Amino acid sequence: MKRAPTHSYPGINLGERHASAHKATEVVTFGFWVFLMSDLVYFGLMFAIYITMIDAQAGGPGPHELFDLHSIFAQTLILLTSSLTVGLAMLALKYNLPRVRIVFWFAVTLVLGLSFLVLEVRDFMAMAEKGGVPQRSGFLSAFFGLVPLHGLHVAAGCLWLIVLGIQLRVMGMTDRIKSRVVRLALFWHFLDLIWIGIITIVYFGGLAYG
Amino acid sequence: MITQDQGFFGRLTWDSFPVAALIRHPGTNEIVANAAAAVVVVGVVVVVALLSWFRLWGPLWRDWLTSADHKKIGIMYVVFAVVMLARGVLEGVVMRAQQAAGPGDGFLAAEHFAELFSTHGTIMIFFVAVPFVFGIANYVVPLMIGARDVAFPVMNQISLGLTVSAGMMLMVSLVVGEFSTGGWTAYPPYTGAAFNPGVGPDYWIWAIVVSGIGTTLTGINFAVTIYKLRAPGMTFMRLPMYCWTIICSSILIVFAMPPLGVAALLLAADRYLDFHFFTNDLGGNMMNYANLFWLFGHPEVYLLVLPAYGIYSEVFATFSAKRLYGYNSLVIATMSIAILSFTVWLHHFFTMGQSALINAVFGIATMLIAIPTGVKVYDWMATLWRGRIRFSVPMLYGLAFLMLFVIGGLSGVILANPTVDYQVHNTLFLVAHFHNVLLPGVLFGLLAAYNYWFPKAFGFRLNEGWGRVSVALWTLGFMLTFLPLYFVGLLGMPRRSFSWEDPDFHPYMIVALIGALVVLGALLSVLVQLWVSIRDRDRTRVPAGDPWDGRTLEWSIPAPPPAYNFAIIPRVSDRDEFAAAKEGGAAYPSPAAYEDIDIPRNTGIGFILCVLSGVWMFALVWWIWWLAILASVLIILAIIFWSFDSSTELTIPAEEVRKAHEAWLEQVRQAPAIDRDDETTSRNRGLARPDLEPAT
Amino acid sequence: MDRRSEMHRRERRRYLIGFGGSLGLTLAVFAIAYRFGIETPGVYLAIGLLGLAQLVVQLVYFLHIDRRRSSREDLDLVLFSTLVLLIIICGTVWILGNLAHRMHMHVM
Secondary structure, X not given: OOOOHHHOOOOXXXXXXXXXXXXXXXXXXXXXXXXXXXXXXXXXHHHHHHHHHOOOOOOOOOHHHHOOHHHHHHHHHXXXXXXXXXXXXXXXXXXXXXXXXXXXXXXXXXXXXXXXXHHHHHHHHHHHHOOOOOOOOHHHHHHHXXXXXXXXXXXXXXXXXXXXXXXXXXXXXXXXXXXXXXXXHHHHHHHHHHHHHXXXXXXHHHHHHO | OOOOOOEOOEOOOHHHOHHHHHHHOOXXXXXXXXXXXXXXXXXXXXXXXXXXXXXXXHHHHHHHHOOOOHHHHHHHHHHHHHHHHHHHHHHHHHHHHHHHXXXXXXXXXXXXXXXXXXXXXXXXXXXXXXXXXXXXXXXXXXXXXXXXXXXXXXXXXXXXXXXXXXXXHHHHHHHOOOOOOOOOOOOOOOOOXXXXXXXXXXXXXXXXXXXXXXXXXXXXXXXXXXXXXXXXXXXXXXXXXXXXXXXXXXXXXXXXXXXXXXXXXXXXXXXXXXXXXXXXXXXXXXXXXXXXXXXXXXXXXXXXXXXXXXXXXXXXXXXXXXXXXXXXXXXXXHHHHHHHHHHOXXXXXXXXXXXXXXXXXXXXXXXXXXXXXXXXXXXHHHHHOOOXXXXXXXXXXXXXXXXXXXXXXXXXXXXOOHHHHHHHOOEHHHHHHHHHHHHHHHHHHHHHHHHHHHHHHHOEOOOHXXXXXXXXXXXXXXXXXXXXXXXXXXXXXEOOOOOEOOHHHHHHHHHHHHHHHHHHHHHHHHHHXXXXXXXXXXXXXXXXXXXXXXXXXXXXXXXXOOOOOOOOOOOOOOOOHHHHHHHOOOOOOOOOOOOOEEEEOOOOHHHHHHHHHHHHHHHHHOOOHHHHHHHHHHHHHHHHXXXXXXXXXXXXXXXXXXXXXXXXXXXXXXXXOEOHHHOOOOOOOOOEOOOOOOOO | OOHHHHHHHHHHHHHXXXXXXXXXXXXXXXXXXXXXXXXXXXXXXXXXXXXXXXXXXXXXXXXXXXXXXXXXXXXXXXXXXXXXXXXXXXXHHHHHHHHHHHOOOOOO
């Protein structure tokens, strides 16, 4: 089956085997990309604000006192692995593997996402013990405006994983559900990209210039 | 900063109602405030009573509130915008009256005056201009590109719901508590918790955040709709100019609304959680706010004016009976303006203290925008040149726009020079400038669109005579109100001042008040025109659907269009597809076969989110935490439940489509083909006789 | 082995390559930071470049953005967003950096 060029959705896609889902998915996925770009501007601005506020520590604790690189390293590995597992869930869907495979990779991703959140919250609590609360300085406000925003996205992604996992059981492999899996995978990869920005600019940048 | 001792209703008490102040110490100021609150309350009561009396709750729910049809959503947007416009205009008149009552303090308290200019600006930008622009776009864009609906019909409904609930917050602020006094820009630290602990800035913040989400979703929707749902054969270079401006405007929304959301949310973090983004102490930096706000603010004005440019492009072409002149250059100019609009935001704060180099860079970037805009003005004039012009109402708005907008644009070029800006910043000169681009630019365009596409939406034409009266009153009212402000601004009168002393200002203030009253008359004339047109609708029906000898696809279908828009999706081979079809004798074809059509099914999710987001905002403003949490949870649950719904489309059988379409084709055959000169007479049934000799 | 499982294998390998690449880059970043200390001149530049490389790797291998004809529109969208983002971020940092400099804002 040859598809018209305007209907071949690029990037992550379902492929020819899901022709009916593919066409519906194309428009929705493109829309989701546009949404992600809008979301990207939110993050971009928070990065810009963080950069302008690195110096605004107002005598409070700074990056050297507060950042725990070991924990950041662990979080990075977890998030990176979860990006792989969500990709494998996508592939299981694309190649019509048994549904249990998709659910399995979903579950692994969910566990990884939740572990990431646990580590992140532990970091925040450790920071707070050292006086690193957002109310302390402009720098800390900028930090807590940005990093938890990413964490909130991860939490939303976890909720989405759960809901979609239930919908896979209840509603079955409909076109709609397939398209949602594609978007969830996109969203999850996007969060990984933002995290690279966070380790590079927030953590290492903070340590280098703060 | 949040204090601990609050009751069940947060900080909401009896004293929060302006009525309390009226009873304690009555005065002109309190009477004006309570009159406004009374208008809101009485308005709601009257609407509820009328709906109950005529038993319209059922139809309202079934046909409108739960509809995901882009046409109905578009109409609801416009109705909402007009209601808000009425409030905005009234506030403008009160402000003009206050300043005309000088020298001295006038009749309003300073705080009250500050609330007036804050709500006036907020309403006019976010709840008049944006919903009006996207109401028209909602109606017209899918029809123009040959689509059955927008890309995401339910999301469209949600956008409307969020915009309306945010607008309602401004209405609620009249009755409960007070609105922000920080202007529509809400600059901290003045709007921070340290200087402004009341509910005013919170109303502003949440109204902006929620309507901003709605607008962002709209932007995504229209970008995708135009990108992906064009009829076969409609390449980008065959896209009607109006759709080009809407796609550019949507892209601006996608990238420019986030800065506003960030600015408002960070201000909220400062106010609610004691963060230090924009505070005076502990490393906060209020200049970050100005920067963020105008990162949004400048693209915002272009996302409003570009669609108006698109409307004028359609109007000039249609009523000159010519192809739009310089289509390619208009497309390039539109894209250039869209990109350039991201590079000029600093001109809103030339005086903040950055180096002359930075000011010069942004000043030059600002002046550059005049080039593509100038290209557009010449293209429009060239479209008119040797056209067979009819001075219909939309055309008259267009001509008023051409002349007045150039003045506003040029005063913008003056302001783009940082050295001049240092002299006139924060004066009424600036107020005159942006009203000069927003009224003749955006508002006249929207009114032209309203007159132009009304017959398509409702099946009958608007009254021509009252339309002309409207044009005259708007134009005259605008000139009387705002041209004097240029002069008084150059004399040095600051904007937003509730009190002034220099007697030289007085004559200008009087003229401006007279102008404001004329503008009020103009608004009334629009309503009278609507009423007269509805009364006379039997004589002005245009069922065949093409009252103005239109050139684009939306005129090739019935007026009003069926729910599915096109019985058969057209194949496009020309930029002015319908004009080409008429000239080639290929208009109104009888399709060989019909097919089943899927249209979006009704859903209540938009309305539910409208109500819940309204409750959520109110709870946050008044610190009613349990309610805020409850509303948040319900919003998330509502979305999750909705995502389980699998039957979102309704199928209209091919037979039904065939019957409706053939009945309409029969109507077209019966209608008299009328010459353009007769299009305002009652002979016009919506079938145009194209002039086969093209204008030279 | 039929064509389908062949393609599946190939795509899975693609994900694994992306994962391996990202993992290598991450390890390199942290290794540099631990080995040389983040304040050493040039180290932050190296970390920044590695971060950029990681973005590209993930865009290509996870998000499947490349220069093939079929993914052009995504590439266009990403590039346009990057342009706008660069204008916004660089402009912000330029303006506020200049203001901080002129106002002697060294809040310590």
